[in-house]
Amino acid sequence: MFGSELMSMIEAGAGLVVATVGADGEPRAARAWAATVVDPAERRLRVAIAADDPVTVANLESGLITVTGADVRNFRSVQMKGRVVAVATPTPTTSSSSGCRPTGSSKSCT
Numbered sequence: 001m002f003g004s005e006l007m008s009m010i011e012a013g014a015g016l017v018v019a020t021v022g023a024d025g026e027p028r029a030a031r032a033w034a035a036t037v038v039d040p041a042e043r044r045l046r047v048a049i050a051a052d053d054p055v056t057v058a059n060l061e062s063g064l065i066t067v068t069g070a071d072v073r074n075f076r077s078v079q080m081k082g083r084v085v086a087v088a089t090p091t092p093t094t095s096s097s098s099g100c101r102p103t104g105s106s107k108s109c110t
Helices: 004-011 054-060 092-098
Strands: 015-021 027-039 044-050 064-071 076-083 106-109
Touching: 004 027, 004 064, 004 076, 015 044, 015 054, 027 054, 027 064, 044 064
Parallel strands: none
Antiparallel strands: 015 027, 015 064, 027 044, 044 106, 064 076
């Protein structure tokens, strides 16, 4: 379960980086633009990333992801590791809950 402190940090706009891995084992890091806690009990996040990096987007299909968030004001950070359960273009509903706007150049993974 995600604690309230972790949820507050992630949803308040922490600097976010995602790491993925390709089928060949090659790692890739990219910036994430927003994250929203979808289900704290199940430890599920919705993460918005730019779709302009085809390697990162393709790596999401492997199912492995790490999300690192940091708050530079107090030097606190957190790293969450897990599996991608869905990849989709953001919709107005998912965008409003993640604080990002849907465009042709972004992807949302839950």
